[in-house]
Amino acid sequence: MSLAEDLDYSLFNDYINGFMVSKVMFTACELGVFDLLESEEFLTFDVIAERLGTSFRGMEQLLDVCVTLKLLKVEMKGGKALYQNAELATLYLTKSGTKSQYNMLLYMSKTTYSCWNHLTEAIREGKNQYMRTFGIPSDDLFEAIYRSEEELVKFMRGLHEIWSINGRDVITAFDLSPFTLIYDLGGDFFRDPIPEADLYILARILHDWEDNKCVQLLRNIYQACKPGCGVLVVETLLAEDKRGPLTSQLYSMNMLVQTEGKERTPTEYHKLFTQAGFQDFQFKKTGKIYDAILARK
Ligand SMILES: C[S@@+](CC[C@H](N)C(=O)[O-])C[C@H]1O[C@@H](n2cnc3c(N)ncnc32)[C@H](O)[C@@H]1O
Structure with missing residues (x-):
């Protein structure tokens, strides 16, 4: 194989096996591997298996894959492998992690x-x-x-x-100091009346719905508030040609599988707001997963 073919084949295999990587992480979490290793560092695979009530065979494999994925660290002592959490696991994968x-x-x-x-x-x-x-x-x-x-x-x-x-990046994307009464929209907003506020936060709401329902909700907000009121939308924004970022594309596909909606481009959101009556429309990409849109009446 040429070098280019080698690279293609390697990428192809990474894609094929992607779901296995996710599932290894999910399973180690579900079984309580990271929580156990947070309370007691440096355990051997057989002790971990006993404490978590799993097979030795399965646990040893699971732990070693986690080491390769850099979720766990391993140290050899007296010919035995001792496992402990890597920083990523301590932060994100334990129940008590500061960024759990x-x-x-x-x-x-x-x-x-x-x-x-x-x-x-x-x-x-x-x-x-x-x-x-x-x-x-x-x-x-x-x-x-x-x-x-x-x-x-x-x-x-x-x-x-x-x-x-992710909250800090989206909430600091715009100067929200002019807004004093802020309403974070949740609950059953299609049935309940929308209370009057200066700013409405719609975080991961519009992506659940098809265009007509989004316009209906935005119109209800428009009618409930005074001129100058704002709507802060927090969503992941697709590129205008919809060919990226990959995370936004995958989230959009997730909306297909789990909701009635999709992720949208800035232009698509602009259209929804215009149809609902809003005039002023700005958006900011944060460079992280979630972006921000501020529209005003
Ligand atoms: C994905 S959650 C987002 C929650 C929160 N804003 C956030 O970003 O974490 C969707 C929200 O839509 C609300 N909602 C209202 N009507 C709904 C409906 N018919 N189906 C699903 N969610 C609905 C839910 O109560 C929930 O607060």
């Missing part, structure tokens, strides 16, 4: 991963896969997403964990 993403990982593993198992059908049908995945009708998205107390808590905790990392 533990609940989001559980949600990704149990809900998102399961829905993505039906990506082919989602692409074919152009709709979410709650029915096929969980046997839940998806005509009421609220019922599907928040189908149990456990699911609701996991999802909400996961969303909160993401904000603990």
Whole structure:
């Protein structure tokens, strides 16, 4: 093989195996590997397996893959491998980590991963896969997403964990000091009246819905507030040609699999706001996952 072919083949294999990498991380989290190693450093694989009630064979493999992925570190002592958390695991993968993403990982593993198992059908049908995945009708998205107390808590905790990392960048993207009464829109905003405020935050709301429903919601906000009021949208923005960034494209596909919406370009958002009556429209890319849009009446 030529060097170019070698590189192509290596990339091809990385893509093929991508899901295995995610699943290894999810599984180590679910089994409590990182939490155990946070409370007791330097354990051998057999002790870890015993404490977590798993097979020796499976645990040894899991731990060694985690070492290669740089989630764990290993030290050899007296011919035995002693495992401990790497910094990444301590920060993001333990329940107590200062930047813990533990609940989001559980949600990704149990809900998102399961829905993505039906990506082919989602692409074919152009709709979410709650029915096929969980046997839940998806005509009421609220019922599907928040189908149990456990699911609701996991999802909400996961969303909160993401904000603990990304919140600052989006909330400082614009000068929000002119706005005194700020309303973070949640709950059932299609049915309940929208209260009057100076600024409405719509974080990861519009991407759940098709265009008409977005315009309907934005119109309701427009009618509820005084001239000068603002709407701060927090979403991941697609490039205008929709060919990147990859994370935004994948999130958009996730919206297909799990919601009625999609991720959008700045121009697409501008159109929705114009249709709802808003005139002033600015957006800022943060360079991180989530970007910000500020529109004013
Ligand atoms: C993805 S969450 C975003 C929550 C929060 N803004 C954040 O960024 O973490 C979607 C929000 O839409 C609200 N919502 C309102 N009507 C809904 C519906 N019919 N289906 C799903 N979510 C709905 C939910 O209550 C929830 O607060």
